[in-house]
Amino acid sequence: MMETTPAVRQDQAIDELAFDAALAQLGEVVARLETGGLPLETSIALYERGVALHARCARLLDDAELRVQRLVEDAGGALRAIDLTPDDPDDEATPSA
């Protein structure tokens, strides 16, 4: 079997990365590739990873939808978050200006 390189092994995690983490990793990939002198196999694996990271970033930018939640504290002091529908001027419990 062809050994699994770290780059390949991490592929699954790319879809979990936050934008800044994915962009940072993409920057590292590019920096390594630009250094040169890598075995072809490594170059290709890096490039594939770079493409996947790029796709992750692009998808996050294109598809993201703002999510707003509201903290609620129960009697015991425990916090939980409930979704706030967009621009729902919620709440009569805490009146203010």
Added chain:
Amino acid sequence: MSDDRPWERWLRRDDIPTDGPPDPEPPPWAGEPARPAPGQPAAGAVPRPRGESADAGGETERGLTRRSPSTSTRPGHSASRIWTVGDVTRAMREVVRGAPAFRDLWVEGEIGQVTVSAAGHCYFTLRDGRSQLSCVFFRTQRLGSPFELRTGLRIVARGRLDVYDAAGTYQLYVESVQPAGFGDLALRFEALKARLAAEGLFDAARRRPLAPSPRLVGLATSPSGAVLHDIQHVLRRRWPLVRVVLAPCQVQGDAAPPTIVAALGRLARWRDPGTMAPPDVIILARGGGSLEDLWAFNDERVVRAVAASPVPIVTGVGHETDVTLVDFAADVRAPTPSAAAELVVPSRAEAAATLRAVRGRLDAAVERSIAGPRLALTAERRALGRLHPAAVLAGERQHAADLLDRARRAMDGRLAGDRARLDRAADRMPLLVRGRLARARADLGSTGSGLAALSPYATLERGYAIVRAADGHVLTHASGTSAGDALDVRLAQGGLDATVTSVRDSA
């Protein structure tokens, strides 16, 4: 008003010199203690008719002051005529009404006795160490007051001074009341600022940098104001990748500071269920308002909570010109709530531009790094081609061209549709190649990347091997080796460490 204006005659008769105005400076009633009024202020209406007499008892026959015209220091008039009581009262009223300072004045003092009539009007006295002043607070104004008057409170009352004929008293007709000290908010602001600054709460060194790209933004503001809407709008446009967690609080009034402190505390305690991380930053925001409206953000408890927050805080309170003490204690002060939202997140447009630039570098870098191997591969393929039937070789060439096409498309980022192109290309392939290609295509998986095709390993899938000498260079001629040399044989799946047992020179 009566046509009979004896005071005017008096004034004329006294031939007031131009340097001595009819209203002596200071007016005789100013700065002079009124006679202590043990009972209620005079009830009943003053210039306005009123339906009831509010006070029971305590009504005393009070002289206006000791300074009736007959006891004035003004010389030469005292015995010249006999005044009626009404004359005196009306004269006083005219004088009082004629003094601009009395039309709108602020009086600070402690509230003495308070009586509220059945109609809702409030009568009270304001006093300081030596004096007291009767005050009337009519129902309409009183219901708009932020608090109920009660004995012992120190307040600043704003209103006009007038004379109540029936009782012969002057009274303050109150328009509004505020707790004492609100009149010098600026002084209190500066005093608290100086005190907290001396403690180091506002030191620049305390300010923390903000995360360049927060994942979770805490928001402490009113859940019902326009501010929440505005901030959401900015974040949705600028960086919708962020998540927002709102901790509602009141942002105005005496009750607001504890709710703000509690909201900041909840946000700092909050852990995102996914990452178990606290918010990366907290926005503390409020829309514009008067200095009094914004006063909760000058509250010492709030300022201290902001300074002590474990999570960096960005304030956006009021308008650009408004400065509150929390602004000094915050890690970053934004001029408005919307500006605070702009400030905490990166720009999607800028991020997209950065991403494009990095992608360009990625493609250029991989082009450079595969240029050498690709040349070697071409040479290898040429050598192999000599061993194959011409028909297959033609197919291989076409395939190679196709691979390079696909590589370029991959470089362009136009990956969509690759699979369809691959299928069309396969239709043009000789059957022999098509079968192998199908296997290669399966290996491409679903990534959509054309890179597998760019790799020389796609060729290996067709049964070829790459043989490298110990120094890593690709062998194309047997003559470069001798028995005993170590070789690295690269196969489609894995590789071999091999040793040359003998060398066959070919023609």
